[in-house]
Amino acid sequence: MPLFRRSPSNQASNNTNLNDGTNTMNEACDGYVEFGSSASPAAAAAAADADAPSSSLPTNVHHTRKPNRFREQFHSFHVMASPYFHENRNGRCLLLIMVILTLSNSAVRVLFSYLARDFWSALYDQNIELFYSIMAKFVGAMILLAPINVAYRYQRQKLAIAWRKWLTGRVLRLYFANKVYYGLERQAAGNSVIKRTSEAYDNLGEDDAAAATTTTTKKSTTSNQSTKEVDNPDQRISEDIRSFTEFSLYFFLTLITSVIDLVCFSFILFSIMPQLFLAIFAFAFIGTFLTVCIGKVLIRLNYESLQREADFRFSLVRVRENSESIAFYAGENVEERETDRRFEYVIDNMTMINIAQRNLEFVTTYYNYLTWVLPIMVVAPEFFAGNVELGVISQASSAFGHILDDLSIVVNSFADVSKFSAGIDRLYSFMSAIMELDPERRSMGKLLSVVPVAEFNGGISSISTGYDAIPMPSQSSDNVIQVKRFDPWVTTAPSFDEASNSQPSTILFIIGLRLATPDNKRILVDNLNLSLASGSHLLIVGASGSGKSSLLRAIAGLWSTGSGEIVRPSSEYVYFLPQRPYCPPGSLRDQLLYPSTDQKDDHFSPTRMDGNEHRPDGGPSPSDQRRLWKDWTDDDLLKLLERVDLPHLAGRAGDGDPYRGLNAVLDWTNTLSLGEQQRLAFGRLVINRPRLVIMDESTSALDVVAERKMYQLLNDTSIGGEARVGELTYVSVGHRPTLLSYHNLKLSLRDSAGFVSEIPPNTDMVDEGFILS
């Protein structure tokens, strides 16, 4: 029963616990710390921050990103928070239930305030009958109202979970659409140069560094603005969205509670003593003003703590992922130094947060002591004069506490709010970046809107799924390569020069291609024209750095700086084999089927997550899965492993039982040699049966015999499944002379120009004319 507000000593002890890190903002969100009714959540958030900080930015130049102003932040909050409630009926219902429960909870508080008043008055008057009648009412109210309180917390968390599920699902959908994740990484790689430049200031003396800070800050800010750097997207998706949904809800409901409490308890307090009612506003105003002045530095520090913590964690993940290479180089010292350096940034920021928190707590602690004693001091003379009963003091104190808490949201939760504010900035910049990187959404201008994505179109051109839909070559826009796609089964053949009625079975067209590096500093290929007939085998050669891999990136639609046009089959009919194949987490079967999935056992499919056909945000599940041209039984897969020269792999993985081995889940990247991974990738290729294969030094780790086997496999792999309607087309990039015998065409890249020539059959590998560079 809230007879009196918490005593200062309780507050102090709570604060101590919070500072020990035993309470966090999450706990506040979970309802363990309530606004006003317990320790200052400011301390709670500070404790949360105590877990934090480090960044790749040096301590003396970490003022590079100013958090937005309040209005901008409110706008950011609104555009990120509202779509869930607009689009999702279930979310609106859950919110409505929450509002009703919040109102009920407030009614409970008012009811208890009156019960407490009568309780103390009955005790003072020694009115036994009244005392027991109040106790009976209290028990009745308790039985009735406890479920409301429990339901309030339960429902709040339920809504937070539903909201997080939706928002994370939506962001993941937008992140994977149109290869946005790749664009983000490319930007981050570019920006790491900027970071390194600013880190160089770390090595300066203090004075020099201070002098340098201004310049660096300016430079970094400009760069960040132009490139929209987004660090650690993983953290933003997993951590920032979680705290955003939980805290938003917590804060919103607290605001509602505060407004209701403010109205109800204002009536009570005004009826008891109007002077006290007016004094409370002045008191709250002064407290808030001092808190904002002293605590505002926490907003920036919290912003940085999120980034620094993520950078530190990322440096450890990187070591884990590259442990073998680091071990071979014996590069532990370098790695340790780098990790230490990032950890120092964490500690620096933690220390600064701790100091800012200490300063803030001077204000909040004095403030809380005063709020305990102030109303009693004011009402006590009336009580001694016999004008009011003891219960009135209790009620005045309680009402004073409630009102003050309502007016002191800023004082009581400044650190929480500052952390929340930093989270809004991070999340908003992330969502803006993924919108900017998606050409189909950029013009829509809505942060979380989705467009039906039929297929990736290279980020530049319209989506084409049939011959008729393919536009004729047109003047390209100035600095963007147009990538267009067609379905080679629907379309007999795209023709770009109707007048000459060009080749009926052409599968890849490159028209007037000018390809530059993403920073647009170097032209790699200029005015390249190529028409590749279905069934041809093209070898791309050129000196190291001449742009061979970059040309493949352009065909894939990953690089688009330049001009001209590329027309190619749509994604499910093209298969890219990089030098180092990617091994996804999963079984040996998953390695073979990738990127197709075994529909019968698709643990990762969003459709399996909740047993329905939808993504977490309610959208239809991804439909662009590659079509397997037949069911692959265990025996088929084992035979295929033999064909790619890996006959013992399944048996090894299954401790002698190859069938079990197909289901074995291992860290395949670190278990298989590079040559084994490359052969496994050829197995995938057979399973996925594309129309066009593009290989970037994909046999570099194989000996010439294995290489011949793999190319033989390609030549034996017909298109059209069992129907065998034609030959596979493939394009290889490589330096080895042995590759010549597997190709009939050669594209030489030299001085930004491309020369296409035929490779006569049985070409002598050491023939002067075919040196591969």
Ligand SMILES: Nc1ncnc2c1ncn2[C@@H]1O[C@H](COP(=O)(O)OP(=O)(O)OP(=O)(O)O)[C@@H](O)[C@H]1O
């Ligand atoms: N993200 C990038 N930004 C700017 N330049 C880049 C980027 N990635 C690569 N380059 C540059 O583009 C050029 C072409 O690179 P590419 O990987 O296509 O060469 P390559 O011909 O495949 O070389 P190699 O035979 O050594 O594999 C190189 O000079 C490289 O430094």
